Amino acid sequence: MQSPTHQVTNQVKPLTDNNLYNDDAILTAGVQRLQAGWHAAELARYGAELGREEIWALADAANRHAPELQCFDSLGNRIDAVEFHPAWHALLGMLRRENLHALPWSAPRPGSHVARAAGYFLHAQVEAGSLCPTTMTFASIPVLQKEPALFAALQAKLYACEHDGRDLPLGQKTSMLIGMGMTEKQGGSDVRSNTTLAIPLPGGGGRGADYLLTGHKWFFSAPMCDAHMVLARTELGLSCFFVPRWRPDGNKNTVFIQRLKDKLGNRSNASSEVEFEDAFGIMVGDEGRGIATIIEMANHTRLDCVIGSAGLMRQALVQALHHARHRSAFGAPLAEQALMQNVLTDLALESEAATLLMLQLASAFEAPNDPLQRAWKRIVTPAAKFWICKRALEFSGECMEIWGGNGYVETGPMARFYREAPVNSIWEGSGNVMCLDVLRAIGREPEGFTLLLEHLHSVTSGHASIGVMLSSLKNLLSTPPDQQERNARRLVQTLILTVQAALMAQHAPPTIADAFIDSRCDAAAGRVYGTLSSEINADVQKQIRKRVMP
Template sequence: MNPGLDRSDTHEVFNVGSELPDGDLYLDDAALVAAVRREGGGWAEAELSRFGRLTGSAGYRELGVLANQHPPELDTHDRFGRRVDRVRFHPAYHELMRTAIEHGLHASPHTDPRPGAHVARAARFYMQSQVEAGHGCPVTMTFASVPALRSTPALAHAWLPRITAPVYDPRNVPDADKAGLTIGMAMTEKQGGSDVRTNTTRAAPAGFATGPGAAYELVGHKYFVSAPMCDAFLVLAQAPGGLSCFLLPRWRPDGTKNPLQLVRLKRKMGNVSNASSETELRGALAWMVGDEGRGVRTILEMVACTRFDCMVGSSAAQRAATALALQHGRERSAFGRRLAEQPLMRNVLADLVLETEASLALTMRLARALDSRGDAHEDALLRLATPLGKYWICKRTAAHAAEAMECIGGSGVMEDGPFPRLYREAPVNAIWEGSGNVQCLDMLRALQKTPAAVDAFFAELAPARGGHALLDRWVDTLKHEFTDLSELEYRARSLVDRMALALQAALLQQHAPHALADAFCASRLDGGGARQYGTLPRGADCAAIVARAMPRS
């Protein structure tokens, strides 16, 4: 035994990564700042920076960790045997919800509908989602419920002031006792899934009145109720006149428990902080929203908003993963050089940045379209590009998360780090609110029912004409595709892929730095087919692309 060897100190910890430092998720993100200014939300910059400093702080990020380490728990009954149907959450979850609602993520474009309101709200949701994704579900559904409820003025008058109030009240008490309410959805049944017209839940009039605003009793089973702790739910059920939409509260007006009974919470691979449940409706009291037999039409406005938020959430997930990979590449050395300085790793990191910025550009462009409702071009573009963008951005996020995690190496897959949560979360938005095939079919319906949407799509691409030869050829080929409508459903995914890339490339050509826009076109529009991340062609200015997106040191 060597007496001079100190066995209590085995090694020095060096050449390892570190947690992201406190920062400003708004001002530290050049692409986000540019998009907000470009799309009409620049008036909100002071507030966005304040929110960016909050969401960019280490203490706030820890809330997202805790909310997922301590998932929700269901109490069907209290200890005395009374039915309570209560979902219990960790305090971190409630703090995330409180912050989101007090900052208007659930309602600000409805309560302050100025130009750029959707853009500013999307920017806040984008920053909030980088911290934690699960609580965004009830925030989104509350936000999206407003246009559906406006179809029935009596219900809108009674409910919207509290739905849009900046007050978070998680108590399991009657809605009459609350100043702020949240709204969930209960659409899905096991036999149909996205095919809601096969729903078997029945709705019978609770009195002599029928039609919009009238009371009904619902009997049936909902296989996937999102956010069952919400105060009320938009539900589809078969009324005598056909599939209809209803507003179903957790409590009856007389203060008794509405028989919306939670059977179990779903065990999901991602979105762990958010409760999802199976639910039995045993004569639950609800009020018809919209016209009888027009339930799908009534709910479409809500679905459009939730699909848009899926785009925001997936774009945010890409930014979060990219920031972590960039941070690690800046701090970790191998073979004598920082990872971010090595050509092959820099190629990968730059490619991740390209994906993130393209997703954000398309998302924020559609936020401006939401702000411009009533304009023929914007409405047509929104109808077509919402399913297109939801399909493309959300589907790309899973592979993006996997590549960013690989940049970290073996430590990336460890459960005490952020990447396992990001990776499990990545496929969720691609499936929820209509999976990939549903989005493609919806895009085809938009083409068939709104012929002006095709013209709006190509008009949106036109300002980028001449910016890059590859993009010009890509668009010309796309135009030719629309001259052959045979087997269109079979070819739908290929068509949507190419349309999404065209939109992203056109936006980047018009608004992004040349290094970034040219690398995107050269890597995505070269006709080379399937490719992995990190295969940017020679000549790409990877150093400039990486530097633009690097988090604050």
């Protein structure tokens, strides 16, 4: 039906029924290069599924219908249940079916971390909230594997490739999800200020023993998970605990949900505040070594922050490019106008470098005993989390602006992308925390950092501008510690741009690599996108954009 006043023209139809994997030349090449080609057919199938209109409708519904807390049942019994829209469970079912919660642990083989990262990257382009419990479950598995008795009881349910959203004791469920509860009101990222206490039950304490926890958590992620990894204080200091939703005797654990967080984005996922009143928990890891235990999990969760932000950037760019190709203004399609071409090309370079970086980091997790790969994992991962997650904010805003007013309203995906962008920069350590962690990692592993610098120099020896960045990096690290801390963001920015430049030099066509390197080393280029030099000719710019979407 049409109004008699006008016809609708020059509006861009939604991009659907495309294959998110097959259309991504950078991702498909990286999967093959980094030993994950055995998973390509599954990724192509999943990429086609995620591109379907009905899957985008699930993502929209899951975010429009936020989780609701039900503290009591109709009879007045305390149940502390969180109700989700069916779309949420459908999305979790997809993630579970693809084994994105456990692939490298349940089916280890060369390239398994890369295969899992590629699938996670694809899902992140459509719906991000469902990734949160997936990530936490994934990150908990290598920690729980070190607790033989506990892991033996959990392994089948952790590895199961089906989603079981029922709120039941673990013995009655087919699969499980694990969340995290680290931060408290008074501390945030400073978990050393935590006050939650853990008292051992009769029979002794220590690793593997049962405890009762009393205290609170200010952010308790995904409260309907079947268990949470929690930090609490014992006589020897902060320790890590496995706190199930249901006690071994079949009663609900005394973890009381106070309220759900009213968040800016990530609205499909529930985050909560909780109180522990003698809540049952099992110590994981050595007593007093809770932070060290959690750091192992954080390495994986931070990688997922990088992958998720890179995926969001990729899809925001695809949507912007699709819009620019089909929307006309001032007598010509947007994509044919010189200034818009500059913006789109610059965004495409940024997205390609982010994709290469997340794949390389995932590959580094394949070889934990290799000194160079350990440096990538321990030093570059927090640096990448700082940089990619921050760039996602500006990036998604630029892509939304390309859509104009249509991007600012909730009838399309751009507003959701923009609201989603900040979470990865905040969760698992803010920007300052990441930069200080990079400095600590360099100080603890100087030999690994030296190997990393030597590697970067060897693969970029033909690029004088990268040599300048490497020299700048060394100069920043030669300053006194107080100056290093003050300049930590500059140092980490220089490091990650050098790393991205090296990856582009290795894996992108020379003209495209040169465009990235020259623009990121150009002091005249501002922080806004679309300031590429006119020396990058129109043919090269077109080639860069076509790599995003054929």
